[in-house]
Amino acid sequence: MILRSLVSGVKALFDKKRRNSEIDEELQGYMDTAVEEMMRRGIDRERALRIVRADVGSGEVVKHRVWSAGWESAVESLWKDFLYTVRRLSRSPGLVLTVVLSIGLGIGANSTIFSIVSRVLLEPPPVGDPSTLTTLFLTHDGDKCCNEFSGPDYKDVRDQAKSFSGVAAYYELVPASIAGSREPERVWGQSVTTNYFDVTQLHMPLGRGFMSNEDRVPVIVLGYGLWQRRFGGDPAIVGKPISLSGHVYTVVGVAPRGYRGLDLVLDPQFWVPLGDLTQLVPNPPDVNSRTFHWLRIAARLNPGVTQAQAMAELRVLAQSLARAHPESDKGNGFLMVQAGQLPRAGAFAAALLFLAALSVVVLLVLCIACANVANLLLALTASRQKEMGVRLALGATRSQLLRQMLMESVLLALGGGVLGVVLSVWSTSALSAFRLPAPVPLYLGVSVDWRVVLYTFLLSLVAGVAFGFGPSWKASRPILSRALKGEDSFARPGRRFSLRDVLVVAQISLSLVLLCATGLFLRSLQGAANIDIGFRSRGVLMMAVDPQIHGYTATRTIQLLSELRRRVATLPGVSSVATTDFVPLSMGGRSDGFVVEGRPAPTGEPPGSELYMISPDYFETMGIPRIAGRALDDENPDAPKVAVVNEEFARRLFKHDSPIGQRVTGGGVTYQIVGVVGDIKSRTLGEADRPVLYRSINQNIAGDPAFNGYSLMVRYTGDPSVLSAAIRHEISVLDPSLAVFNTQTIEEHLRDALFLPRLAGTLFGVFGFIGILLATVGLYSVMSYSVSRRTREIGIRIALGARTGVVQRLIVTEGMRLTVIAIAVGLPLALAASKLSASILYGVRPYDAVTFTTIPVILLAVALLACWIPSRRASRVDPMKTLRCDG
């Protein structure tokens, strides 16, 4: 029945003419029969005709009413409105351009941020049936988040929890070097239990996952990207042997395109069985230790089991584990997270907060854009009052006018939405190019997906209604008698501030807030450049190798590194060279709590100290000043362990005593302190000085090998690219299978380390720029409107002898009054906002005098310009013309 209605409706739409003539004919027949009937009753023809005509009324009205009985009439009138709107808009391309640009910028900003939200929170990982795949974490000490699982924890959950059809474990990141015909390359992958591919239900484009008997077999699943890049997408790769860190692995499959494991930001490129980990990692974690937490867990819910039911079971399981192993599992609990998400704690919670702040900012920008466009349309409706008046007088209903006006604004907004999508495609690719200074591979790409397009579409609709409703409402309700006379029919007497004034004040104050934030971040960048990082910020080249994943023993590694240092030191342009396990300002690092031997242990947690392994000449190469004692030399691996600490370490643990000669213990190892050096920024630029302990590579490499290889730090003069080629050559002479990675100058490294203020500064800068652009256009359009409305008044003033300057001042004063009010409103808001962002500002106080005086002055200058242009037009008003013209 609905189908029939649809079919006949569509037929009627396309065959309106035939349908109309049919109604005409039927109506005519009706009237003829009626007249005949009356004549039959003895009424004469003339009179019968009159009666029937009066009875039937206008044929057009009947036709219209028949026509409105079907749904197609609504479609038709919408279509007519649409055509009318398109015709109208195409006659004012300037307006269309301004509105589409304003709204497009606002929407583009929103789409960009939403594409991050979509990537971080909404997009499921490309696994089979993502809704039933979860990842598990351990909580400790009540509900503190979050630990990885230990080996026995994993087995307990796998064997005892009934809620899951499968539980897989994986070791997050395993470094390896892939060799082949080309230069060896460092890649990162994951070590997984053999059921990993069954639990995740990956749809493998090539080959298969692991079989249950392959836990200790050297087989490998390649990531799609690695397969394409390194093996040219070889379709016959399955079954071929490849060399991974010097071992031969057989390729059994290729993971789906875009699959990057279950974590949000890591970028693993291969998967190998967990039992084979000893081949790839020098000191793999103990599978049977209950205290070593190192495994990530993916668990597939049984069909029909909800997350809440599974959690209830896990809570019971946690209690029984705590009873069975009180020494290790007491106070532990489980936390379940949808696969592809992270627990909302720590850095991830901070990132979400940042994202939320950004979302608010972009919504503010869109609000500015909407206010601006609403203003422009308001000014425009003023010039359409006569048209509206005439249409109303001719019988259009107010709701019809409203509908047509809204259609106009929604169309404009959809145009803005299209521009917004284009802008966000561009901006997401720019964002994806940002690099984090992290030692592990991260995938931070964002792109515009269908969710973003849908969101943009809905946002455009909302924006269109938002900025269109006010002006449309007003336009559809003119005071009719005045509109037809060509007078201003909107002006209600006795209002001091119009809606327009309020909107423009809001715009200027919002862009003041954004610009102040931008200013603060720019100042913060400047401040960050002035932060004393404590080590040389230029003229150092870094390159890393990881001999231990190639099966080098500790002794051979020490030999290799010292031979490498000896060779590099002789290269031209090199003044000193050292090796270390970790480059400072890489956002992370190893740390342990230290206590002083022979002193009562302090209450509470011992202060965490950063741990660096270094070679001789490290302090000299890095330019870290020696304060007391000696530096580390080529220490004997078998002698008692020695260490150099920084001043902060000495302050924290020894107050005013000299630390030299004292012994400290941390992480189960005791060191004798032989020297003190200056403080450095260890993890991030903004941090307070941390205690740091430097120990010898020679003495510690056997018991505590580096996680991410060893970096060669080379102090040089000259061209770094020539030098890096020379060093590469030296490395390949020593061992051609070693992959060289993280080749960077320290300047490049520091630039990466500044990414947060740079990112924030860029974002706020872009938004602030858009904001001020929009506000300027807004102020300009309000002032132009004001001038056009006051043309007659200005003409009279000029006719009565007002000079140009006076007229100009009249207009400029009006605009500047608004600007000053806006700044008075915006400044406290900006101060409040800056206090909120204080935690990510470096070297700048939130109430930064420079920012909060410069920005308002700039804003005043721009506002002056926006008022000056219309004021010039006002001063050129020809009194003769204005006074003669009556509309």
Next chain:
Amino acid sequence: MGDKSSDLVQGTLEMLVLKTLAAGPMHGYGITLRIEQMSEGVFVVNPGSLFPALSRMERAGSIKAEWRATENNRRAKYYLLTDQGREALRSETETWGRQIIAINRILEA
């Protein structure tokens, strides 16, 4: 002459049309005439209400239309009751009957 059909309860016009057509196919004026006669002049349906109603009912499938020759050899659009229309008439009459009884009960209480 006022449009007395506006006095009709919303939706009853369609029921009356169905009832009229139950007697056999009829053209527009025929329906008007019949309703006027049967109601003894109380309900006068004018084309401004009748034709939209017919169009709605045709769209809903309770009646269908055919062009036929009238007794005076003129072309006219005749409306016929479909099976669906017959069923609609039955259920609407039933509902109407119940409502009338209920309303009477209230008015007489």
